[in-house]
Amino acid sequence: MSDFKPEELLAATICRLVLDPSQPVARHVAVGAASPIPAAACYLAQKLGYPIRLSLLARTQGNPFTDGTRELFDLTGQGRIDLFFLGGGQIDGQANLNLVGTGEWPGRGVRFPGSFGSAFMYMMVPRTILFREEHSPRVLVEKVDNISANGVSEPGVFRRGTAQALVTGRCVFQFHPATARFSLASVHAGETVASIRAATGFSFDVPAEVPETPAPTAEELALLRGAVCDEMLETYPEFCARVFGRKLAA
Amino acid sequence: MAPPATLTQLDAMAAQVPNGAQIAVPPDNSLPSVAMAKALIRRGVRGLRLVGVPVSGFATEILIGAGCVAEVQTSAVSLGEAGFAPRFSAAVREGSIRVLDATCPAMHTMLQASEKGVPFMPLRGIIGSDILAHRPDWKVMNNPFADGGDPIVLLPALRPDFGIFHAAMADSRGNVWLGRKRECATIAHACQRSLVTVERVVEGDFLLDERMASGAISATYIDSIAIVERGAQPIALLDEYRTDTAFLLDYARMAKTAEGFAEWCAIHVFTPRAAAAE
Numbered sequence A: 001m002s003d004f005k006p007e008e009l010l011a012a013t014i015c016r017l018v019l020d021p022s023q024p025v026a027r028h029v030a031v032g033a034a035s036p037i038p039a040a041a042c043y044l045a046q047k048l049g050y051p052i053r054l055s056l057l058a059r060t061q062g063n064p065f066t067d068g069t070r071e072l073f074d075l076t077g078q079g080r081i082d083l084f085f086l087g088g089g090q091i092d093g094q095a096n097l098n099l100v101g102t103g104e105w106p107g108r109g110v111r112f113p114g115s116f117g118s119a120f121m122y123m124m125v126p127r128t129i130l131f132r133e134e135h136s137p138r139v140l141v142e143k144v145d146n147i148s149a150n151g152v153s154e155p156g157v158f159r160r161g162t163a164q165a166l167v168t169g170r171c172v173f174q175f176h177p178a179t180a181r182f183s184l185a186s187v188h189a190g191e192t193v194a195s196i197r198a199a200t201g202f203s204f205d206v207p208a209e210v211p212e213t214p215a216p217t218a219e220e221l222a223l224l225r226g227a228v229c230d231e232m233l234e235t236y237p238e239f240c241a242r243v244f245g246r247k248l249a250a
Numbered sequence B: 001m002a003p004p005a006t007l008t009q010l011d012a013m014a015a016q017v018p019n020g021a022q023i024a025v026p027p028d029n030s031l032p033s034v035a036m037a038k039a040l041i042r043r044g045v046r047g048l049r050l051v052g053v054p055v056s057g058f059a060t061e062i063l064i065g066a067g068c069v070a071e072v073q074t075s076a077v078s079l080g081e082a083g084f085a086p087r088f089s090a091a092v093r094e095g096s097i098r099v100l101d102a103t104c105p106a107m108h109t110m111l112q113a114s115e116k117g118v119p120f121m122p123l124r125g126i127i128g129s130d131i132l133a134h135r136p137d138w139k140v141m142n143n144p145f146a147d148g149g150d151p152i153v154l155l156p157a158l159r160p161d162f163g164i165f166h167a168a169m170a171d172s173r174g175n176v177w178l179g180r181k182r183e184c185a186t187i188a189h190a191c192q193r194s195l196v197t198v199e200r201v202v203e204g205d206f207l208l209d210e211r212m213a214s215g216a217i218s219a220t221y222i223d224s225i226a227i228v229e230r231g232a233q234p235i236a237l238l239d240e241y242r243t244d245t246a247f248l249l250d251y252a253r254m255a256k257t258a259e260g261f262a263e264w265c266a267i268h269v270f271t272p273r274a275a276a277a278e
Helices: A005-016 A037-049 A070-078 A118-124 A191-198 A218-232 A236-242 B010-014 B036-043 B058-064 B086-094 B104-117 B183-190 B245-254 B258-268
Strands: A028-031 A053-056 A085-086 A090-092 A127-132 A162-168 A172-176 A180-185 B022-025 B048-053 B069-074 B097-099 B120-123 B140-142 B149-158 B162-171 B193-202 B224-227
Touching: A005 A037, A028 A037, A037 A127, A037 B010, A053 B245, A070 A118, A070 A172, A070 B104, A118 A180, A118 A191, A118 B058, A118 B104, A127 B162, A162 B097, A162 B120, A162 B149, A172 B097, A180 A191, A191 A236, A218 A236, A218 B149, A236 B183, A236 B224, B010 B036, B010 B104, B010 B224, B022 B183, B036 B162, B036 B193, B058 B069, B086 B258, B104 B183, B140 B193, B162 B183, B245 B258
Parallel strands: A028 A053, A028 A085, A085 A127, A127 A162, B022 B048, B022 B162, B048 B069, B069 B097, B162 B193, B193 B224
Antiparallel strands: A162 A172, A172 A180, B120 B149, B140 B149
């Protein structure tokens, strides 16, 4: 059965990574601006019964931060945010992120918006899930042109964590900080190890068996389209209209 | 009602900003004064050094497009759902503005140092990022309280000449109210002068009302107030009006070229208000 949208598969997949029992428990998860799929994944975890405090930076009504956006960084500095999401215009094989731009600094080729909080958040949260829908050699590169946030640090530099995984529109990679390499964890339906290799600019490890990314269950789909969408309508109206076909009552 | 001593007209407020001034501006989720950005464009100010707290949006984008800006210090410039900021991107490509890239908590921290009147503050993270390599004004030292090692970044205090933002209202004493958008309080505390546009002025004193006081900025920090209805538009104002995404998408389309931007300005910046109203 494939009666679901790609966004629903990605949300369910990210939800499983958030709940991964081999990882430290995510009690408080923050989601940055323009991240409806990670937000949907976290709401799904909540609706499945996991007690996660979810702070959406972009929330227009009931925003969790009453002391300005610096409160997110202050919380994170203290270690009170367990999990965050980051992406990048370029992501390389060592999990370095480029949100600045291509070419010479500060992005004289194609300028991206900028690094936002990445240079801090990536080092200060115990877990980061990297997410980028576009999976192509121009995004997943061997070496980023500019480093907004580095995947691993020199010994002796304070750092709580790094990438747990990289989720794309084609697959899930797991990140191994000790070797600073990705391995292929699962491929989405329709993809193969060969098709992932062809679409990826960096080298990565491939285990003997690579499973297919599990489809969302009927329960997950019902929650995404119902209770999760209810939570997201105010903050992400366009996403909810496009993916779930629902609009906020005027 | 007696207006507060600081109440002025928008264009008179814009006239207070000299060429080359350093100006702190909040992002699109935290009450930029788009009205003031337009007034500065009409005035033809040049060489502004903008500071995004902690990122920059529509106000910064149109000031860059109009040639008012020499430098932007920020963690990002974006139009949110309307995508990349086209005039900012073009200016970076052409090298016509100086961009001092930062990361969000560093912008807050540099202003917090000014709030406290200390010369610098430390911040974790950043070490290993190319941002640091391009910021010779940011230093790394070993934590003096550790037993050796533990490098940490030191950020200099940032004290812009002006803070410019929009608020829902001012009271008769010159206090302004903007709810939980406390970036603007940091801006007002850290900048030498703050120029604020408001939707309206109301009788009374927010500081006497426990429910209003926590969302207010004391008149101590506010130098000038001008009434501009819908002064954040097309950006949202709290729960009073929403972001006009269609307007921003239309802008992003027109501003792909310098000519398109000039045409947009002719309609939305230089045309008298009555004619430009939707």
